[in-house]
Amino acid sequence: xxxxQKARQQPDxxxxxxxxxxxNVWIGKLGDxxxxxxxxxxxxxxxxxxxxxxxWPVNITTACCSAEFGAASGARHDLERFxxxxxxxxxxSDLMVVEGTVTNKMAKRLKMIYDQMAVPRYVIAMGDCSISxxxxxxxxxxxxxxxxxxxVDVYVPGCPPRPEALEQGIIMLQEKIRSxxxxxxx
Amino acid sequence: xxxxxxxxxxxSGSQTLTISVGPQHSGSGHxxxxxxxDGDIIIRASPDPGYVHRGTEKIYELRNIIKNIPVxxxxxxxxxxxxxxAYIRAVEELQGIEAPPRAQYLRCLLNEMNRITSHLYWLSxxxxxxxxxxxxxWPLGDRELIVDLQEKLTGARITxxxxxxxxxxxxxxxxxxxxxxxxxxxxxxxxxxxxxxxxENPIFTARAKGVGxxxxxxxxxxxxxxxxxxxSGVDYDVRKDEPYAAYPELDFNVCTRQEGDSYARSMxxxxxxxxxxxxxxxxxxxIPSGPFRRKAPIVxxxxxxxxxxxxxxxxxxxxxxxxxxxxxxxxxxxxxxxxNMAIIAPVLIGGHMADMPTAWWSIDYWPVEADR
Amino acid sequence: xxxxxxxPSLEREDHILDQLKEKFGDAIKxxxxxxxxxxxxxxxxxxxLEVSRFLRxxxxxxRANGAGGADYLRDQKMEVIYHVSNLTRKxxxxxxxSVKEIIPRSSPKVNSLVSIWPSVxxxxxxxxxxxxxxxxxxxxxxxxxxxxxxxxxxxxxKDVRIPTD
Numbered sequence: 043x044x045x046x047q048k049a050r051q052q053p054d055x056x057x058x059x060x061x062x063x064x065x066n067v068w069i070g071k072l073g074d075x076x077x078x079x080x081x082x083x084x085x086x087x088x089x090x091x092x093x094x095x096x097x098w099p100v101n102i103t104t105a106c107c108s109a110e111f112g113a114a115s116g117a118r119h120d121l122e123r124f125x126x127x128x129x130x131x132x133x134x135s136d137l138m139v140v141e142g143t144v145t146n147k148m149a150k151r152l153k154m155i156y157d158q159m160a161v162p163r164y165v166i167a168m169g170d171c172s173i174s175x176x177x178x179x180x181x182x183x184x185x186x187x188x189x190x191x192x193x194v195d196v197y198v199p200g201c202p203p204r205p206e207a208l209e210q211g212i213i214m215l216q217e218k219i220r221s222x223x224x225x226x227x228x
Numbered sequence: 229x230x231x232x233x234x235x236x237x238x239x240s241g242s243q244t245l246t247i248s249v250g251p252q253h254s255g256s257g258h259x260x261x262x263x264x265x266d267g268d269i270i271i272r273a274s275p276d277p278g279y280v281h282r283g284t285e286k287i288y289e290l291r292n293i294i295k296n297i298p299v300x301x302x303x304x305x306x307x308x309x310x311x312x313x314a315y316i317r318a319v320e321e322l323q324g325i326e327a328p329p330r331a332q333y334l335r336c337l338l339n340e341m342n343r344i345t346s347h348l349y350w351l352s353x354x355x356x357x358x359x360x361x362x363x364x365x366w367p368l369g370d371r372e373l374i375v376d377l378q379e380k381l382t383g384a385r386i387t388x389x390x391x392x393x394x395x396x397x398x399x400x401x402x403x404x405x406x407x408x409x410x411x412x413x414x415x416x417x418x419x420x421x422x423x424x425x426x427x428e429n430p431i432f433t434a435r436a437k438g439v440g441x442x443x444x445x446x447x448x449x450x451x452x453x454x455x456x457x458x459x460s461g462v463d464y465d466v467r468k469d470e471p472y473a474a475y476p477e478l479d480f481n482v483c484t485r486q487e488g489d490s491y492a493r494s495m496x497x498x499x500x501x502x503x504x505x506x507x508x509x510x511x512x513x514x515i516p517s518g519p520f521r522r523k524a525p526i527v528x529x530x531x532x533x534x535x536x537x538x539x540x541x542x543x544x545x546x547x548x549x550x551x552x553x554x555x556x557x558x559x560x561x562x563x564x565x566x567x568n569m570a571i572i573a574p575v576l577i578g579g580h581m582a583d584m585p586t587a588w589w590s591i592d593y594w595p596v597e598a599d600r
Numbered sequence: 601x602x603x604x605x606x607x608p609s610l611e612r613e614d615h616i617l618d619q620l621k622e623k624f625g626d627a628i629k630x631x632x633x634x635x636x637x638x639x640x641x642x643x644x645x646x647x648x649l650e651v652s653r654f655l656r657x658x659x660x661x662x663r664a665n666g667a668g669g670a671d672y673l674r675d676q677k678m679e680v681i682y683h684v685s686n687l688t689r690k691x692x693x694x695x696x697x698s699v700k701e702i703i704p705r706s707s708p709k710v711n712s713l714v715s716i717w718p719s720v721x722x723x724x725x726x727x728x729x730x731x732x733x734x735x736x737x738x739x740x741x742x743x744x745x746x747x748x749x750x751x752x753x754x755x756x757x758k759d760v761r762i763p764t765d
Binding site for chain 3: 276277278281283285286321448449450451462464469470531532533534536543545547549557558560562566567569570599
Binding site: 102113115117181183 | 253258278279280281282290298302305364365368369372387
């Protein structure tokens with residue numbers, strides 16, 4: 043049993059713990075008030091505007107759609123003009139682009155990586171394989187669709203999708219973020 | 229996702245460190261390398277593949293031979309037509325048919341374009357490994373020119389499904405010849421610029437020369453293929469040694485380098501891009517007229533065939549067993565990267581951890597192609 | 601145009617098979633040439649190591665292009681197929697010799713050839729996980745691709761139906 047659990051069990055005996063609990067409750071209430079204010083005033087638009095143009099994808103490639111993701115980040119299509127810069131580290135990333143087939147072995151790691159990312163975090167399922175299994179739907183070692191263990195925001199179909207399709211997916215995600223509430227995503 | 233496990237100190241007080249690189253790593257792609265280090269020196273390296281293992285060899289047995297074409301292509305979509313070519317040659321050998329000469333030339337045309345796009349993609353990812361943004365942007369930009377040509381020829385950017393039993397799917401479109409000549413000449417000019425910006429630049433040479441040594445004997449013994457083998461001084465190229473399709477009638481050199489380090493392997497690839505540019509121009513000028521497709525049955529007759537082609541990452545072979553049905557009874561598919569998996573450890577061992585990205589990526593190991 | 605249409609001269613292939621038959625006699629169960637530069641030989645599994653050493657040292661097959669298995673459910677047998685070729689002599693580089701051994705399906709166990717051709721290490725590991733064929737003398741015979749991916753029976757066996765069928 044950890045120290046914090048002990049403290050929670052015996053609040054009456056420890057005035058400091060009592061005080062801390064009280065402060066926590068008040069901070070929680072204050073937080074709720076702040077959330078309401080932010081979501082109902084133009085501050086929401088400012089925060090969302092910031093999120094829209096700094097969608098840094100995490101460096102995880104699951105299968106062959108990475109070739110088209112690479113082409114999309116390259117010179118001609120240049121995803122950076124949408125604020126998508128694929129050079130961030132795990133903790134600073136906002137976006138996970140699942141590039142193709144997810145095997146059973148990769149699925150565990152993908153979930154682990156998703157859990158380590160900071161909120162708000164968004165998922166784009168790129169390619170038929172990550173949407174429904176695609177060409178390999180009857181294989182013995184793949185997960186038929188990444189939605190089975192991750193909440194997907196945008197699906198980009200294609201085998202592989204063209205860079206233009208990925209760009210459209212990202213614009214759709216930006217539209218989604220624009221109209222969403224600030225503290226909705228956890 | 230880099231985890232560190234340190235071992236207990238031994239009696240002499242020395243301690244080794246085990247690091248796992250990948251699968252979430254800016255360079256490693258979809259595989260994991262387990263590296264054991266003594267200080268900064270890598271003493272043991274073992275690849276952990278299987279992150280993209282999609283069980284394709286089982287799937288081949290469930291689809292008919294035409295439906296198998298896309299599945300064959302997916303393992304290396306930036307080099308799709310070469311893999312497809314190996315498969316179609318195996319099927320055609322069993323069926324006892326042969327594509328008309330024009331189709332053979334068109335196949336070679338697409339193969340060479342794929343080789344260029346694959347090598348340019350490799351170069352741009354090398355830029356990511358080295359933290360060299362220009363090296364990431366330039367090759368990808370120039371690659372699009374060839375990708376456009378492929379799209380014009382086949383209708384798809386990278387997964388063409390162009391080569392089919394009995395020939396190819398479409399004829400050479402109008403204006404393709406002039407466009408191909410213009411674009412390959414432009415690419416050759418760009419390669420000269422690349423030489424100045426990248427390959428003679430101390431930023432690159434200091435990191436690549438003398439790193440990741442692989443001797444000739446070791447490369448042969450471990451079964452290395454492709455530019456990884458030719459960088460060690462072996463002039464082995466299936467296009468020359470067992471000429472297929474239109475290659476016997478075309479004039480090209482096999483690009484080798486003697487040093488066997490990262491730089492040699494990289495330059496072997498860059499030389500290959502130049503040769504492929506020449507080959508493309510030869511093909512569009514020499515291409516004979518005539519039909520581009522002939523009728524082929526949709527069955528795999530009883531028997532066995534073994535065919536191999538030189539893909540961008542080395543020899544790719546298909547061993548096909550047919551039982552008279554429309555599906556392959558057994559299809560053994562071994563790609564260049566799968567063969568080169570054996571040389572990952574010898575290339576890394578003895579080097580510094582900081583040299584790992586350069587040494588490793590110079591093999592051009594594409595995990596999807598290896599796992600299949 | 602290609603090697604298929606040339607008038608086949610099969611002297612080199614015949615020579616290889618003749619030498620093998622001369623040296624090993626009964627151990628060579630079957631031999632044939634499917635086309636130019638594709639000889640094929642089936643060897644008794646007990647003699648496999650000896651024959652391979654002879655192939656490498658005397659006939660110059662210094663490189664294994666690949667190895668794989670095949671399952672014949674109807675005949676209750678399995679096969680392990682090695683494809684070997686030569687890299688040093690330029691004029692015989694196009695020859696790929698298929699070396700087969702037939703093993704009973706009930707006890708799939710053969711000698712590993714890693715000591716002869718080190719490059720077959722990964723291919724034998726894959727055959728082990730895909731067909732359940734054990735290779736004696738393999739340095740580390742463990743799963744290669746299927747760790748975490750599949751823990752059922754060896755998936756490439758013909759009697760294994762994959763779950764989504």
